[in-house]
Amino acid sequence: MSTQPAAATFLTTDVLQEHWLGHRALTRRVIEAFPEDKLFTFSAGGMRTFAQLATEMLQMIAPTMKGLLEDVWEAGGYGQPGPTTKAGLLASWDEADRLLESSLARVPAERYHQVANAFGMWTAPAFATVLYLIDNEVHHRGQGYVYLRLLDIAPPLFYERPSLMPKGTDEAA
Amino acid sequence: MSTQPAAATFLTTDVLQEHWLGHRALTRRVIEAFPEDKLFTFSAGGMRTFAQLATEMLQMIAPTMKGLLEDVWEAGGYGQPGPTTKAGLLASWDEADRLLESSLARVPAERYHQVANAFGMWTAPAFATVLYLIDNEVHHRGQGYVYLRLLDIAPPLFYERPSLMPKGTDEAA
Numbered sequence: 360m361s362t363q364p365a366a367a368t369f370l371t372t373d374v375l376q377e378h379w380l381g382h383r384a385l386t387r388r389v390i391e392a393f394p395e396d397k398l399f400t401f402s403a404g405g406m407r408t409f410a411q412l413a414t415e416m417l418q419m420i421a422p423t424m425k426g427l428l429e430d431v432w433e434a435g436g437y438g439q440p441g442p443t444t445k446a447g448l449l450a451s452w453d454e455a456d457r458l459l460e461s462s463l464a465r466v467p468a469e470r471y472h473q474v475a476n477a478f479g480m481w482t483a484p485a486f487a488t489v490l491y492l493i494d495n496e497v498h499h500r501g502q503g504y505v506y507l508r509l510l511d512i513a514p515p516l517f518y519e520r521p522s523l524m525p526k527g528t529d530e531a532a
Numbered sequence: 533m534s535t536q537p538a539a540a541t542f543l544t545t546d547v548l549q550e551h552w553l554g555h556r557a558l559t560r561r562v563i564e565a566f567p568e569d570k571l572f573t574f575s576a577g578g579m580r581t582f583a584q585l586a587t588e589m590l591q592m593i594a595p596t597m598k599g600l601l602e603d604v605w606e607a608g609g610y611g612q613p614g615p616t617t618k619a620g621l622l623a624s625w626d627e628a629d630r631l632l633e634s635s636l637a638r639v640p641a642e643r644y645h646q647v648a649n650a651f652g653m654w655t656a657p658a659f660a661t662v663l664y665l666i667d668n669e670v671h672h673r674g675q676g677y678v679y680l681r682l683l684d685i686a687p688p689l690f691y692e693r694p695s696l697m698p699k700g701t702d703e704a705a
C-alpha cells in the first residue's frame with residue numbers, strides 16, 4: 360500500500376521554467392566574473408576554457424527548443440565556433456534565454472513524456488534531455504568556479520539563484 | 533490560449549528517485565576514482581577537498597529524508613566530522629543510498645509541494661530543497677572532475693548515468 364500514485368507530480372512545467380532560467384542567470388554571472396582574456400584562455404588540467412564550456416551549454420538551447428516545440432531533434436548549430444568576445448557570449452546567452460522563455464511557455468506538456476532520438480545521440484523522453492541540459496550546465500559551471508578560485512576571483516554564491524525560492528515563499532527567512 | 537495547464541507534470545516522483553540515485557551512483561564513482569590520500573588532502577584554489585565536498589552531500593540526505601517523511605526539518609548530523617577513510621566514505625555513501633531509496637518510496641507526493649523552513653536555512657516547497665541537494669551534488673562533483681584532471685586522472689564520463697536513459701528506452705541508440 361502506498362500513498363504515492365505512480366505518476367505523482369514532483370515538478371511542474373511552470374517550476375521547470377523558473378528553475379532552468381534561475382540556473383542560467385547564475386551561469387551568466389559566472390561568465391561575467393571572468394576577466395575577458397581568462398574567459399577565452401584559462402583552464403585547468405587540460406580542460407576546455409569556460410568560454411568553450413559556456414558555448415556548449417548555449418548551443419544546446421535552440422535545438423532543444425526546436426525539439427520540444429516541433430518534435431524535430433536536430434543538432435543544428437551545435438559544435439560550431441562560438442562567440443569570440445565576452446560581450447558577444449553574453450549577448451548570445453541573453454538571446455538563448457529569450458528563446459527558452461518564449462518556447463517553454465508553448466511546449467505541450469505531453470511532449471516532455473514522448474520518447475525521441477535527440478540529436479542522433481540518445482533516445483529518451485524529452486524530460487530526460489531537458490534534465491541533461493540543466494545538469495550539464497551545473498556540472499560545467501561548477502568547474503568554472505574552480506577556474507575562478509584558481510584565478511583568485513570569488514565566484515557568485517551558488518545558492519543565490521532566483522529559482523531556489525519559488526514565488527510566494529518567504530525569501531527573507 | 534495554451535495547451536499547457538498550470539500544473540502540468542514535468543517530472544514524476546518515480547523519475548525523481550531514479551534521477552537522484554543515478555547522480556549518486558556517478559558521484560560514488562568519482563569518490564572511487566580518487567587515490568585515498570588525494571581524496572582527503574588535494575584541492576585547488578583554496579577550496580575544500582573532495583572528501584569534504586562529498587561529506588557535505590552525504591550529511592544532507594538523512595535530514596532531508598526526515599523532513600520529507602515526517603515534515604520535521606532539522607539539521608541533525610550536518611556539519612559534523614565525516615568519514616576519515618575512502619572505505620568509510622563509500623560505506624556511508626551506500627548507507628545514505630539505501631536510506632534515500634527506502635524513504636523516497638514512502639514520501640507522500642503532496643509533501644513535495646508543502647512549504648517548510650528547511651534546517652533553519654531557507655523557506656521553500658520541499659521539491660526546491662530536493663532540487664537544491666541534487667544541484668549541489670552536481671556542482672561539487674563537477675569540481676571533483678577538475679581535481680581529478682589536475683591529478684592527471686580521467687574522471688568517469690558525465691553522461692554515463694543509469695538515470696539518463698529511463699527504463700524501457702533504447703539504450704543502444
